[in-house]
Amino acid sequence: MENNQKKIYRAVRYDKFGGTDVLYIKEEILNAPKAGEVKINVRAASINPGESAIREGKMEKMFPSAFPSGQGSDFAGVVAEAGEGVKDFKPGDEVIGFSNDRNSQADTVIVSRDQLTFKPHSVPWEQAGSLFVVGGTAYAAVRSVTLKKGDILVLSAAAGGVGSVIVQLAKQIGVRVIGLAGKANHDWLKAQGAIPVEHGEGAEQGIIAALDGKKADALIDCFGSGYVELGIKLGIEPDRINTVIDFEAAKRFGTKTEGLSSASTAGVLTELAKMMAAGKLEIPVARTYPLTEVKAAYNELEKRHTHGKIVLIP
Ligand SMILES: NC(=O)c1ccc[n+]([C@@H]2O[C@H](COP(=O)([O-])OP(=O)(O)OC[C@H]3O[C@@H](n4cnc5c(N)ncnc54)[C@H](OP(=O)(O)O)[C@@H]3O)[C@@H](O)[C@H]2O)c1
Structure with missing residues (x-):
């Protein structure tokens, strides 16, 4: 052979x-x-x-x-x-x-x-x-928290594989994203129109400062380690919190866990590929x-x- x-x-x-x-x-x-x-x-x-x-x-x-x-x-x-x-x-x-x-x-x-x-x-x-895994996961997560123009979304691991697609899908809807990321990724988030907040110690205070007196409408967690609980603490309704990783916290707080399995179709892939061709997703x-x-x-x-x-x- x-x-x-x-x-x-x-x-x-x-x-x-x-x-x-x-x-x-x-x-x-x-x-x-x-x-x-x-x-x-x-x-x-x-x-x-x-x-x-x-x-x-x-x-x-x-x-x-x-x-x-x-x-x-x-x-x-x-x-x-x-x-x-x-x-x-x-x-x-x-x-x-x-x-x-x-x-x-x-x-x-x-x-x-x-x-x-x-x-x-x-x-x-x-x-x-x-495209497939991060695109489908981001697509499902964004859909699950029913985002609309003017909403404020808190997003953990905002510059990672899944997060970087969520930031761009949210931007297309006209959503303001407060994105948790390491310092090295803050410029990329700003260029996407998001407000970067450093993860780790001080993240909660950073989010509150970024909210500037407004209320967060939704949270998508792409990292685990307490972000679901933080969403509850920020007063976000459980059905507008989605985690793709912390299934235990989701059970505890009654939040959503929509991920790839609900968007793994060629139809979703085609939709995302068209966004890429149109320069709306990179x-x-x-x-x-x-x-x-x-x-x-x-x-x-x-x-x-x-x-x-x-x-x-x-
Ligand atoms: N349920 C599903 O269907 C599904 C599908 C795909 C992925 N996932 C899961 O989703 C998660 C994200 O996947 P991914 O592909 O996006 O991962 P990834 O590309 O490896 O991204 C990891 C990100 O985590 C961030 N990070 C590190 N420490 C953090 C902290 N303390 N707080 C907040 N963010 C922190 C990093 O940000 P900095 O570099 O800026 O520090 C990095 O951007 C993984 O756990 C994966 O298993 C689930």
Whole structure:
């Protein structure tokens, strides 16, 4: 089997739960796409914190694993082959997509045609390959707190992968965002029209000062560690608080937990891709790594200070 016939492909794998040291690149034989499926040569596949948690065995109840396991939902690439019955995608088409099988961190992936949309030509590969997880999660979170023009939204991890999309979706609605972020990301938030507040000690006082006597209408938590409780303390109604990470606090305070699962469709992906083509949404790319440097990429992500996305390039 020669690589140039694309019968062998390289993919990220691990055989047991653990830290980034369990990750390796494996060569495997690639099947042809079945009816309704499309084979894509991956050009970019971003990485997400949830994948670390799954690999560490912390989410086994919610997302059970079988070994060897792969990683990744996000990707963008070029169609290599369309299975029987697929009429809308053909070889050479540039697409953005998602895998439901944790295997997009590879040089080739096969998915159902329902998990793809066309990549607008103006959207860079790295951004396109970062869109699905953070875009869908941000879309669901913003929808859940029913934002309207003039609202004030408090947002934790505002310059991270999910947060940086929420900031831009909220801006489109005309919402004022008070965004928690490290100092290094304050200029980016200001450029988006948001009010930056430094996280950590003094965050609560910083938010109160930014509110300047007004009342916060909604809070979206992308970090955990007390932000849901802070929202309650600020007098925000529980049904206008959404967390994508602190499910225990959500249960305790009766808040929402809308995330990717309620927006993981090609329809949402298409809507977000159109916003990118129209210049209304941009995914900040912190850094790219070759696929073979997947361990280093996750080591950086797991420091929890990424601005936007880290992307693997096969
Ligand atoms: N439920 C779902 O469907 C779903 C889907 C996707 C992600 N998630 C979860 O959502 C969370 C965010 O994901 P992500 O991809 O945006 O992560 P990320 O890109 O790694 O962002 C991490 C962010 O956390 C910020 N941060 C660090 N310490 C903080 C603190 N004390 N208070 C507030 N912010 C702090 C960092 O800000 P600075 O760099 O500015 O310090 C950084 O921007 C993760 O926990 C992830 O697992 C859930």
